[in-house]
Amino acid sequence: MEIQGVNGPLVGIRVIDLTTVVSGPVCTMILADQGADVIKVEPPAGDIARRTSGDGEFTAMFVSSNRGKRSIALDLKQPSGLAALRRLIAGADVLVQNFRPGTMARLGLAEPAMRAANPGLIYVSISGVGETGPYVKKRVYDPVIQSLSGFADVQADQATGRPNMIRTIVADKTTAVYAAQAVCAALVARARDGQGQHIQLSMLDAMVGFLWPEAMAQYTVVGRENAPQPAPRPDLIFQTRDGYITVGSLSDAEWRGLCGVIARPQWIDDPRFRTPSARSLNAAERIHLVGEVLAQGHSQDWLDRLDAAEVPCAPVLRRADVMDDPQVINNQLIETMQQPTLGVVRQARPAARFDRTPARIAGAAPRIGEHTDAILAEAGYSAIEIATLKTERAAKSVE
Structure with missing residues (x-):
């Protein structure tokens, strides 16, 4: 797959993407849209998001979280697969991972070790609730964070007080945006002093910060938590005679x-x-x-x-009507592209527009291991060494 986003503001930045599901992949997809070369490292079976629904290697969620990346399939249980990943990290600008806390250390890929090999590396750890604490061993998905952060309470039923969740994975996607912004800030800092750093970001931290300006207003001024507060109110959706x-x-x-x-x-x-x-x-x-x-x-x-x-x-538009809204059309917000095995798919273009270094959808989502051979060759592996890795089942490429 040819990477098309060569004019983006992050052109020349290489990102090693060890993330799965949504929060990490959307973060690195934002970076890919802005020109970074994002190498998605997958197990031979692929990211779990490929298998949540749909046919074959692609689901709508996977495509919409992984477009514009290159895929290398490595078995990190094999010493040679792990060694290949270390070599990739040594030549990268950014590493993003969202394994459960402790996993990277068990693999020998903890931040201090990677920093020793690559002092300029920006190492990003995305977690559910943080790296330490009483909940650190919890398995965490978006509903857990909506519950812990107070987000579900904000959506509480006005009549019964029952907390409610919204029907989109808001914690995952909000964390992705915070993470992408943090990567860019760290790149600016590295441009000043040449040093990388470790960015730790949890979904819980992101959502509490996201809620604070208005949803936590009652708790902002210490000592005034019990001051009169507005009564719970209905939302601002009004029914008319025809909609x-x-x-x-x-x-x-x-x-x-x-x-x-x-x-x-x-x-x-x-x-x-x-x-x-x-x-x-x-x-x-x-x-x-x-x-x-x-x-x-x-x-x-x-x-x-x-x-x-x-x-x-x-x-109040139904989702099926959004694409035909005149403002959405005016903004050229929805683009189409060819996705192998699926056909034509719709995607929302990158939201931020740059006048000198335009961001763009860099291409389709990759097949599992679609770029394994090319990425390994770029890392200095010979054709014979690449063939050996595949024979050992430490690496996999598209046949």
């Missing part, structure tokens, strides 16, 4: 605009809603009253009038 829309009104000007559109001018000076703090404390009642009015009209009519009044609003 659903969302409407928000944070500022006084937006609230006045909303009241004008829905013909409720008396609410502007109502003591319950006169100020932003009052509207926040009485949010449930306010949203309920607004919803009663919006239910009497049609979505597009409301949206046109709300836009004219500069009130934040939008249709």
Whole structure:
């Protein structure tokens, strides 16, 4: 597979990707989109994400987390496979791993040993809850972090108080973005002093930080945890006669605009809603009253009038409708590419746009071991040595 993202801001950076499932692979995919040469190291059976659903080597989740990478298949239980990985790490800029804590040390690949071989290496360890502590031996997936971080409490049912999880792996993907940003920051630091460093990032840490600005506002000022807080409120999805829309009104000007559109001018000076703090404390009642009015009209009519009044609003799109939304089309957000064995697949383009060094989808997701021979050759292995590794079943390539 030809790597197309040669103009990205990370061109010339080589990343060894030892990660599986989502948090690590999405992190390294972001780096690949930005031009890095990402070498995905897989066992001969492949990343577990290849087998969660679908046919053959590819699932939608795998493709959408591993596009633009090169794959080498190594059996790390074989000494020669492990030696090959060490050689790759010695020539890399970044290593990203999300094994359970202690696994890398057992393999002889702990950060101090890799640092001795490659002082400039940026070594990234992604974990569920951290490297130490009472939960360190837990097996952790996204629902565990939604539960531990308070995220499920934020989504609690308004009537019963029952915590709820959202139906996407938000902890995994948020951690991936934090990790990719941390790698770039470490590369900047290395450009100044020539030294690599060890980045440790847990999904729990990422999600608590993610929640803090507003979801943990009650606990920000020490000693004021019991101050009056806004009552739990419904979400901002309103049913109309023909669908659903969302409407928000944070500022006084937006609230006045909303009241004008829905013909409720008396609410502007109502003591319950006169100020932003009052509207926040009485949010449930306010949203309920607004919803009663919006239910009497049609979505597009409301949206046109709300836009004219500069009130934040939008249709609530079903997932199947997102790709046809005019703003999504204008942003050229959805791209298509050929994925071997699957055919044409859709992908969201890299979100950040660089005017001089454009990021781009660097290519399809690789087959298991698709680039084994080429990567080993780049690491200095001869054709005979590569053949020996495969004979020993320490390495595997696409036949």
